[in-house]
Amino acid sequence: MRFILTLTLGTNAIGALILFSISYLSFKALKMTKVRFFLFLFLGFSILGVDSFLKAVIFSILLATPAPRVVMYVSTLTLSILSTLAEVFAYILIALGYTDYFRSYGKLFLAAPIVPVLAVHLSGLIIAIFLLLYIVFQAFTAYVHSRKRNQLLVMVGFSTILLSRILRLIAITAFSDSLFIASNLVYFAGLLCFLIVVLMVTRSGKETKV
């Protein structure tokens, strides 16, 4: 249990930094371009960043305090549920951003329903998976259109996060600690893709002569 908490603390702490970097860049893009998509991206990644940060804080408190095992289980379960709700909300915002953007370009075939009707009856995690499928599809379409490396990274990032959520769903239903650990690591790997995008975007040096 302590190992899982420590791992979760580490991945969430670093994850929060990466997510806040994306939300910061989104805010700067919004300020400069006034494109509404970046507002949704900023809000979505901010929520994900706050979620990660709070998880890191709470897990560090749980690790520091000698709480009974049952308290730790109840705390982590409650946090997990709240975190899933926050994630779903964040993915709804990001998916809304894509829908809004592609609708304005007349790409109506891409403006598919954000929340499939079936997902209403399913748990937050499954809703997140459906939303991530939609987001991955949008990112894939963007990549296929232009075949740029940064687009590939965004697509791989969202795809990896989707895989992590599928693993998490299986881990919960199968009561598997190892799958839970794997889902955390895969989620973190997805965030690393976004970190590379941030690094690529913020690299210094002018592209044309001064």
Place this chain on the structure above:
Amino acid sequence: MARRRRSRLRILVDILQSIERESGVRITQILYSANLPYDRLVRYLNELKEKGLIKEVREEGAVKYFLTKKGFEFLSEFRRIERFAEAFGIEL
């Protein structure tokens, strides 16, 4: 897929880039490079001057335009944002 009209920001960036490409450029060169009608170009140039992104200098009887330091920084920042937007499939 239908191409969207150039946004105001894109027009301003096109003007700045045409000035950046050749330091000390005349209005007619910007006209062809940025592909704008004369009266609109003049309005945009005035706006860029007011924002401190370009400066107007009289040289050898002709008016020439140069990017200011702020103008270079703005273009650099725009390119960063453009790379970020491109990663998500967004055209600016």
